Amino acid sequence: MSAVLLDDIASLVTNDPAAGPGLLGEVRGAALVVEDGKVAWLGPADRAPACDAGVSAAGGAVLPGFVDSHTHLVFAGDRLSDFVGRMSGRPYAPDGIASTVAATRAAPDEILTANVARLLGELRAGGVTTVEVKSGYGLTVADEARALMIARQFTAETTFLGAHVVPTEYAADRAAYVDLVTGPMLAAAAPHARWIDVFCDRGAFDEAEARAVCRAGRAAGLTPRLHGNQLEPGPGVRLAVEIGAASVDHCTHLTDADVDALANSSTVATLLPGAEFSTRARYPDARRLLDAGVTVALATDCNPGTSYTTSMALCIALAVREMGMTPAEAVHAATAGGARALQRDDIGVLRPGARADLAILAAPDVGYLAYRPGVPLVAAVWKDGRPV
């Protein structure tokens, strides 16, 4: 296959400290060569090798494609009325999930598949090149397996979230539902999933239930990741660290002990500011986590209940404006941080041998993603070395 030179890059974010200074490993006045879907070379433009073809970045910034490590894309219907209620002061509660479960169970495969495709198109247009997708709005053996099979058509990063909430038909017997999730539902889901997740929070699952779900998932070959500490301080972060989860997501209400535990672990803290925006909740304190040495990721949490956005740029802007991150830290968290949360080293970075997944901005610096909030700055997206 022929080599393609991407030239006229004002600022190239590599996330590779060997390539340039700072957290982002930035090269100014750069070029990048793509071959066979991978990065073959990058560096100052005046040292670029000759190539068969060339593309101009038109003086824009180029960065690794965003890695969205937390989404719930397989659903039907919407929850606009919940959102409107919250904007008038009603608090978020997980019981709203039941209405999305009902709509999702009733929807034919074609509707769910088309919905995922539409949302993935939005994510892609906004610069996301890798996406994790959870089940969790089926909550029966057949509906959870179906959600994962649909998600698998689009991504290898699929997550079994049968333990999202206890569905209404099991309200009188929670233990029976945990048995279902850790038994027949897990058996049906595992062939279609890489990860297992559990919502460990008020109104969802307690520590013992969450531990049982994670243990069963690990025994079935899935790696745990958790929703934790979204609604109140609780056991989620502690449990995630204890079991060696890849990531604990939300992290809005943390104790000093939680922050210490994360700092001394390999578990990533994935922050989801779209959820705080759309539930009018307090934002997580990213500064506190970063200063303690915790690895932080940013993700959209795209779902109809708490965060119906596909815009990673919005998440970056909120992280900078509301959570104490610098623009560089937020961009790093949305790229390299997401890759860490998915335990991937071939994405979230641009260096020779990495996947040529990248976004080209109609702006000269990635700081513009926060500086110009709400403006669609992603001019082009390449996945595996090809414009998409």
Ligand SMILES: N=CN[C@@H](CCC(=O)O)C(=O)O
């Ligand atoms: N918090 C748990 N799950 C989703 C919300 C699901 C919903 O309300 O539909 C989240 O990550 O925010």
Ligand SMILES: [Zn+2]
């Ligand atoms: Zn979630």
